[in-house]
Amino acid sequence: MFEHIDTSLIDWSRAQFALTAMYHWLFVPLTLGLAVIMGLMETFYVTTGKVFWKDTARFWMKLFGINFAVGVATGLILEFEFGTNWSNYSWFVGDIFGAPLAIEGILAFFMEATFIAVMFFGWNKVSKRFHLASTWLTGLGATISAWWILVANAWMQHPVGMAFNPETVRNEMVDFTAVALSPMAVAKFFHTVLSCWIVGAVFVVGVSCWYLLRNRQKEFALGSIKVGASVGLFAAVATAWTGDISGVQVAKLQPMKIAAAEGLYNGGNGMPFTIVGDLKVPKMLSILATHDIEGYVPGINNLLEGGYQLPDGTTALSAEEKIKRGQIAITALDAFRKAHKAGDETTASTARKTLDENVEYFGYGYIKDPSHLVPNVELTFWSFRIMVGLGGYFILFFIIVLIMSKKEKLAYMRWLQQAALWTIPLAYIGSQAGWVVAEVGRQPWAIQDMLPVGAAISKLQTGSVQLTFFIFLILFTVLLCAETGIMLKAIKKGPEETKNRK
Amino acid sequence: MSHSLLTRIWMFYRDGFREMTLGRTLWAIILIKLFIMFFILKLFFFPSFLSGKTTEEKQQYVGEELVERANP
């Protein structure tokens, strides 16, 4: 794509980012999910006074602590990569995220340092209610952090509330609310956070079923399962619902992603939803993507060829036209900067006008061939099916677990206990598949329509990116082994009962 | 009053750390990880690509890169 940039450098930079992001994402969902479940358990303790709930909450808090300790700060590596490997991108967007991310860092740090300490050290030292508030605030702190990061991600998927300043070559925030509350960000936040609750819930139910399989800690396991599966069912239904909202947003703002996720080359009105192969649900894609049974959904070819009517009544441009306008924008940027430097303000202002008129296609100027605008269809298509398929499975799973636990049969159903144990990895797979859809499906863009990955990366030696890729692979694998080892040990040990049950 | 509050907070953390069991291992992991991240990775492998340039130089550099990479 870029003659000045080795394509293997692009690939390795992307692989490195994907590796670190995916490893980081192994830790995040459990933090967010367990926070809610242990918060509820402690609430039961405070409202009913039953020490059973205190012991139960404490056990899950211990696992939360292990996951938190191993996972905390792994996300900072992504920040390092922005500075080193994605320096053009960082400069280009810096002003938008500099301040909010700094505030987020400070706020989250103080919130977590204070409330986590009370949560772990404060039993018997602070009042029950203050302790309970600290537990909830620990989870809230983590969720607020997630919100900021997802706002940043949503902005890359759909840049709003900013203006490109050719003098500084940066995007500058013009409307904070538009950035922080963009519909893309809101949809992403709810879908992501609720899907994390599924992971937490599946984890709690799965681990509890392990105790049942071993005929240990029955009361504790069944109590945990009730809370876990209830949170899980709520979260699974809400995830499907918010996923649907996300789908409509994506169809509107990133139609290529939906076309790839559906493997749809030639679109039209009243399009069916492909389950797999020729198995299709009539009209379903139109309903999902546009909430209109006859709604028009463009396919990959339509998106490249243009010529169809957009919802606002205008006609879609072809990829070639967009590329041409992108090139005009970039040439105008060059002209502006040269004229401005030479003090020729008349030429500069004409160039700036041309730039402003074409800036929405800026990134297309880097695209050498329209085919480069198509993401990896296979990967997006299958990841989407894995996520949505598992979404349906989780709903069913939690319903069965809840019914069986209500009928008091769960303790004897070994197949269901086994299934619950095996559902743990599926929850992680579903969650990772979601990110694959969101991130692979938006290629080649680092920032939608503004900056493709090839223009966003730093001109480094491919070898040095490869080296750090493998360093991370080793480092994160060691961390993951540490997590799994310590976690399994804690699970085997089981919950500790408060000796003096008062 | 504020003195005794500060002392109480200090004792709260001190006793908390003293009474830790599993927490010790976890703190060791956190500290080792932060050390590796900041003193090895950040220092030797992840220098900021644009560091050492003034703001004007950064603007100039990224501006040129963004134009150059679009050229066939």
Ligand code: HEM
């Ligand atoms: C049940 C039906 C589901 C639907 C219709 C759905 C829909 C979607 C869509 C359209 C996206 C892309 C959003 C974007 O690119 O901005 C997405 C992303 C994602 N999904 Fe799902 N999803 C479902 C279930 C699940 C489940 C069960 C999980 C996890 C256990 C999950 C986790 C994620 C994650 C982590 C992302 C990436 C973050 C984001 O972009 O929101 N989803 N989902």
